[in-house]
Amino acid sequence: MPEAFVAGLDGQTREKVINILNDNLVEMQALNMAVKQAHWNLKGPGFIGVHELLDDVAARLRDGIDTIAERTVILGGYARGTLEVAADKAKMTAYPVELTELKDHVAELKSRFLSVGEQIRAAASAAEEAGDGDTEDLFVEISRALDKDAWFIGANGTV
Numbered sequence: 223m224p225e226a227f228v229a230g231l232d233g234q235t236r237e238k239v240i241n242i243l244n245d246n247l248v249e250m251q252a253l254n255m256a257v258k259q260a261h262w263n264l265k266g267p268g269f270i271g272v273h274e275l276l277d278d279v280a281a282r283l284r285d286g287i288d289t290i291a292e293r294t295v296i297l298g299g300y301a302r303g304t305l306e307v308a309a310d311k312a313k314m315t316a317y318p319v320e321l322t323e324l325k326d327h328v329a330e331l332k333s334r335f336l337s338v339g340e341q342i343r344a345a346a347s348a349a350e351e352a353g354d355g356d357t358e359d360l361f362v363e364i365s366r367a368l369d370k371d372a373w374f375i376g377a378n379g380t381v
Contacts, residue, residue, distance in 0.1 A: 226298030231354055239354045240299030245311070246345045246361070247290045247303045252312035253338050254283040255305075259317050260331055266324035272378050279371045286364040293360055314338070328379045335372035339365055 226236060261276035291301035302311075314334060321327055346361035 223298045224295070224300065227296045228298075228356075231297070235353050236297045236299070238352045239349055239357050240294055240297050242345050242348050242352070243290050243294040243297070243357065244299070244302045246342060247287065247294070247301060248308040248312040249314055249338050249341055250283060250287045250290060250364075251303050251305070251308035252314040253334055254280055254287060255308075256314070256317040256331060256334055257283060259319060260321070260327040263319075263322055264324045264327045265322045268324055268378060272324055272328070272375075275374060275378075279375065282367050282371060286367060289360055289364065293357055297354075297357075313341075325379060328375055332372055332376040332379065335368055335375060339368040339372060342368060 223233070223237070228236070231239075257276050257280045261273060261280065264272060264276075287303065291303055294301045314337065317330065317334075321330065342361050342365040346358045346365065349355075349357040349361060
């Protein structure tokens with residue numbers, strides 16, 4: 223394992239938390255790509271508002287991705303977040319690439335945000351159980367952002 227830049231966590235704890243971080247890094251990468259897929263292809267009433275919203279959502283996701291990856295390295299691990307790793311390891315269902323209707327994209331994205339939000343909350347609990355409160359806090363912060371974006375996106379379902 224590379225050098226760690228944190229004191230007070232033993233190697234076993236760090237290894238467990240690094241695995242939790244990497245498992246969630248790939249889910250966040252997959253979610254970000256789903257958001258961009260929708261952003262590029264959606265059409266219909268309310269297009270411009272949702273199109274612009276999804277750019278903001280993708281930026282917030284990239285912030286969360288970066289935070290997870292950096293924490294992994296701080297703990298002495300390798301951030302495993304390439305497109306190839308995400309495609310191989312992510313549990314998320316592949317995003318349908320031929321959708322165009324705004325309402326269909328909203329439904330697909332809302333479902334994915336709810337699922338990843340649930341996984342991130344489970345990761346927060348797992349980090350706490352492992353004894354790393356800082357990583358727990360990181361996941362709690364990310365879950366709040368995911369929940370808010372699920373709301374922002376899902377509220378467009380009535381369009």
